Amino acid sequence: MKNILVTGGAGFIGSNFVRFILQNTDFSVINYDLLTYAGNIKNLADIACSPNYKFIKGDILDDTLLDKVFADYDIDTVVNFAAESHVDRSIVDPQIFVKTNVLGTLTLLEAAKKHWKTDINDKYSTDYSAGVKFLQVSTDEVYGALGKTGRFTENTPLSPNSPYSASKASADLVVRSYFHTFGLPGNITRCSNNYGPYQFPEKLIPLMISNACNDKKLPVYGDGQQIRDWLFVEDHCSAILAVLEKGKQGCVYNIGGNNEIANLDIVSLILQTLNKPKSLIEFVKDRPGHDRRYAIDNTKITTELGWQPKHTFEQAIQTTIQWYLNNPNWLNEILSGEYMGYYERMYER
Numbered sequence: 001m002k003n004i005l006v007t008g009g010a011g012f013i014g015s016n017f018v019r020f021i022l023q024n025t026d027f028s029v030i031n032y033d034l035l036t037y038a039g040n041i042k043n044l045a046d047i048a049c050s051p052n053y054k055f056i057k058g059d060i061l062d063d064t065l066l067d068k069v070f071a072d073y074d075i076d077t078v079v080n081f082a083a084e085s086h087v088d089r090s091i092v093d094p095q096i097f098v099k100t101n102v103l104g105t106l107t108l109l110e111a112a113k114k115h116w117k118t119d120i121n122d123k124y125s126t127d128y129s130a131g132v133k134f135l136q137v138s139t140d141e142v143y144g145a146l147g148k149t150g151r152f153t154e155n156t157p158l159s160p161n162s163p164y165s166a167s168k169a170s171a172d173l174v175v176r177s178y179f180h181t182f183g184l185p186g187n188i189t190r191c192s193n194n195y196g197p198y199q200f201p202e203k204l205i206p207l208m209i210s211n212a213c214n215d216k217k218l219p220v221y222g223d224g225q226q227i228r229d230w231l232f233v234e235d236h237c238s239a240i241l242a243v244l245e246k247g248k249q250g251c252v253y254n255i256g257g258n259n260e261i262a263n264l265d266i267v268s269l270i271l272q273t274l275n276k277p278k279s280l281i282e283f284v285k286d287r288p289g290h291d292r293r294y295a296i297d298n299t300k301i302t303t304e305l306g307w308q309p310k311h312t313f314e315q316a317i318q319t320t321i322q323w324y325l326n327n328p329n330w331l332n333e334i335l336s337g338e339y340m341g342y343y344e345r346m347y348e349r
């Protein structure tokens with residue numbers, strides 16, 4: 001039985017992960033989330049009363065509260081999703097990205113080091129079933145942009161291009177240093193773009209579904225030919241569990257589903273599925289420093305850990321679109337709040 005601290009568990013991937021863990025393991029989950037604009041406790045309303053689940057509102061920069069949580073719940077696992085996660089926002093306000101993503105991760109690492117009392121000599125003798133683990137959820141964006149060919153492997157040099165990806169790459173390096181200097185058992189995962197239920201509608205897929213449903217213009221950056229390697233969120237969750245249970249100490253694992261699609265093709269597919277005209281597409285000025293292409297080489301995780309994505313894009317994108325259609329209240333509550341001021345600043349002025 002594990003006591004797992006999921007930070008950022010009220011966000012998109014974190015909430016899907018909390019549900020996945022409760023459904024597929026006997027772990028106890030402590031969801032620790034500050035509930036920023038991107039955190040939504042309603043994402044977990046269906047499991048809020050589960051006996052193995054506890055929500056704590058807290059900041060990963062709050063070392064005093066983290067100390068108490070580690071002690072009170074005998075935490076033996078950290079999966080760190082907590083982050084500022086939107087590239088566009090990092091261009092407007094980079095500082096909060098460095099604070100949360102870098103200093104926040106450092107504060108969490110310190111709490112884990114203090115409570116787990118790990119030793120450099122234990123470095124290679126980790127058995128997760130009896131031990132502890134710190135898993136840092138990172139992103140393929142730390143590798144920078146690809147040309148028309150090639151894929152990111154775990155050995156691709158870090159070359160981040162946005163304040164968001166720079167903060168994630170910096171956090172990865174701090175995490176790495178704790179593995180190597182203090183023998184903290186752990187892994188870093190670097191996943192490609194996720195899609196699925198509960199994604200905040202500032203990100204491409206829910207934004208386009210929401211706008212199309214409301215007959216609003218669909219803002220597409222530049223020529224829309226930016227390519228991403230899309231993965232259904234549940235497959236990301238199963239990959240993280242595989243890395244927790246079987247990942248080798250200190251290793252990085254790339255996670256991706258071999259599913260490269262251009263943004264414009266996704267937008268067109270959404271319009272077609274919703275039976276809306278292509279004339280809703282509006283090309284807007286490209287994001288500064290917009291990476292052209294990401295693609296993941298997932299050979300390491302598939303061969304070493306036996307992980308495979310279970311969902312095809314064709315099926316899972318339909319499940320995703322249907323989820324947003326079935327949950328208009330979830331979307332409308334966000335669309336009626338602070339988020340709309342931000343939307344106006346980004347796309348309408």
Ligand SMILES: NC(=O)c1ccc[n+]([C@@H]2O[C@H](COP(=O)([O-])OP(=O)(O)OC[C@H]3O[C@@H](n4cnc5c(N)ncnc54)[C@H](O)[C@@H]3O)[C@@H](O)[C@H]2O)c1
Nearest residue numbers: 008010011012013034035036038039059060082083085194
């Ligand atoms: N979305 C993707 O496609 C993708 C792909 C690869 C990796 N990632 C990484 O996965 C993680 C989760 O991404 P997401 O899309 O679910 O993000 P999200 O923005 O939906 O959720 C982030 C969560 O972190 C919480 N949070 C923010 N600051 C906090 C703080 N100081 N203390 C505690 N909680 C805080 C927010 O309240 C929110 O619930 C991030 O680390 C991101 O870099 C995301």
